[in-house]
Amino acid sequence: MKSKDIQDIVLSKYRNGDTPTKIFRDLSGGVGLATVKRWCQMIRQYGSIKLSSPPGRLRIARTSENIRKVLPEALEYGNKVFGNDWIFQQDGAKPHQHYLTQQWCRNSFPSFIHKDCWPPNSPDLNPLDYSIWDELANAIDWNKVKSKSALIQQLNSSVKGFPPVMCSTCPSGFTLIDFDEFSGGVSPLPPFYRGLEWTNAGVVARSYHPTSGYVTALSSGEYVSFNGGGNLMSISVGISSPLEAFSIKSFVIAAAWKNDLQLSMTGWRSEVRVHNQTIILQTKLATDVVLDWRNIDKINFETFGGTNAMLGDDGTHFGMDNLCITTGSEEPQELLYKCDYWGDPQLIQFPKAAGSIASSTWCQITGSSVLYQSSYVLINVVNSGSQRGDIVTSFAMTFYNDDNISLCTLTPSDMTEIPQSCGPDVRISKTGYDLNVAYRKAPFSAWIRYSSWGGGHYKFTLFATLTHINAASTTGMCVNGCRGKRSAPQMIITESTTHKEMVTSSMADKVCDTFMKEATQQFPRNGLVVETTPGYLDAVRQACIIDVTVTGSTQFAEQSVSNVITDILTHKGEINIEDMSDVIKNITHITEQTATEAEIEVETMIENSTLPCKPGCPQSSVLSPTLFIIYNCDLGSSLANCTSHLFADDLAVIVAGQLGIKYSYQCLDLEKRIKLFIDHLEYYSYLIDQPINTNKTQALFTARAIGHPKFDIHFNSGSKEKINWVPEYKYLGYIISSKLVWDKFLTLFGCTSPTLRKTLFLSFVLPIFTWVYPIFPFLSVKQQTCSSRNYGNWNYFRVFSKWVGINHEQSNNL
Structure with missing residues (x-):
């Protein structure tokens, strides 16, 4: 099968509008014109290049043939021409990369460059593979190339015309350290050398170990540096150094005693790892390492593994020569400033000038909004309302080139899947659910984080320079603020709100102060000076307090820690925009450690401030009726078809049925009214989260009929128990019976006085006659007949007489 890389090139060029003939010419014969045309036809039909089966023989067959025929001939030819000291390397064909081929070459050839060091996988061979040959091809006068000898002559003359910088191993502004000012066989390197501090480093002469890999690493002179004892070696600015940072470009290195020796290199800045790379070293093959790490304050070299x-x-020693290094920044870098957009949502805008005070805003915004827009970047966010704020549920980040042509658009799918490629100028890395993006042209960097809280939302930390922030074309909430702002925060308590969340909300200022203290103390613990944007700590603290107050959660307080730490790093002016993603990724462990320590303090604080609380009030205490009256004063207006009476924490309700209809219909109507009342009462109980004491609830039926209706009363809460009908009950000290008489109440107190009975009659019975007789002429015939039947005969009068407990003779006296 044709190389997958060539297929990708053809696919890209064809989509960009190139014709098959132009693509064939650009590939310089790497694949035939007929094949290119066939692939272009597949792209038109299917949108991609699909090959049903690989042409040619099976790969394993071609690999076996390569090992059996080709490689032995190459070994024989090499030994015959070069002797026993030569290096073999193949191209990137599939049979050449097979592990059997690699194993045969490693065991058979005097020295062998394995596939991981082939171009374009090797930084030391990349310049020759792509840069030098391209310059050479452009410098040759191809009109004069008519023969092999003419080609050789043109190659020689063209190389002589190369500018010196093309062949320089240490460009202008850097210092080349070749370690050749030393003498003797072997000696330790001075701790303070060339303005830098060296730990566990030494120098050795080539004559001291003439058969070792030290000789392989030697590029000039007689001496190379090595790691003492095969242990970790470091170069740093150190305490005694007047420098604040240095940059390392390149060096030549080889293993001294072991093949396949692994070398791990780590670059640090302010105790934060910003670079990391591991390579494999050989004893008979020197490796040109090009790092180009800028503005670091320490680099560690650590070796492990390998075979004797x-x-x-x-x-596990190595030899190093021709170290290309510079001390201090090569040119002043413009500082990066931050915009934070997180929470529900909190916004800390970009400053408009150096030294300006940062401010925090609690935004109230839903729908799509522009978070940041410049000539090179456009970020749209979608805020969706929730009970705890307007969280960011989606986003689209688009990058543009100098011609305002879109390079790519990043969306939430790039955080859950493999991020797409946006070209060489846009660096994208993904760690877990974090997306780190850096755009060199802007310069601009972004840190996008995902949180599962609130159903899932996204948090943004943006970095930009004042030049781009203040440009006329730059706009968005990070520059101009949000159009909607919330008032003072308040926690919204729901059924799912926990007691801990309520306590945390009430202690928001103490919680945030704890997290802020841990964040600002993280760097002084390591002897570093804390530097932040003016007002930034206050802005983050205020945003933290708002979030904790609204949510009752310390999750957003933990995010404040990461905001503070990145601000400390950013505003020291030491971070190259290309390294911003690496810095952010490597402060994660610092943030987690700091947040954990703060969380422990907060937990202790909450436990000490929370008192055990049991439901209910002490018996006979005024607290119970007072609270009931305060929180249930609207109970009467919430009930329907009844007359309610509240006393302390008791409720009495009178439900009256329809008059003037048959008794059976009255019972049906009364049952409906009672059910409606029960529905309203239970709904009110659900709203205020106060249960009804069904065990103490009773029902009393009063009417001319004997007994009570033949229907049951149930609450709708699912209880199987029904409300009992009672003939009488005691309420507020009075005994109320179904006939509404005073007999039992008076008997209870032992009262038989005629005077009292006369007083009760005059108070409750006589007023009925007083208002009935004056209006009697104005009633209809039916109403007069009904009134005469009820009020106009002694039978009804006897009912009232019995109600107050007097006999017929006493009534005659009245």
């Missing part, structure tokens, strides 16, 4: 090359020792 039988050269006289078995240590």
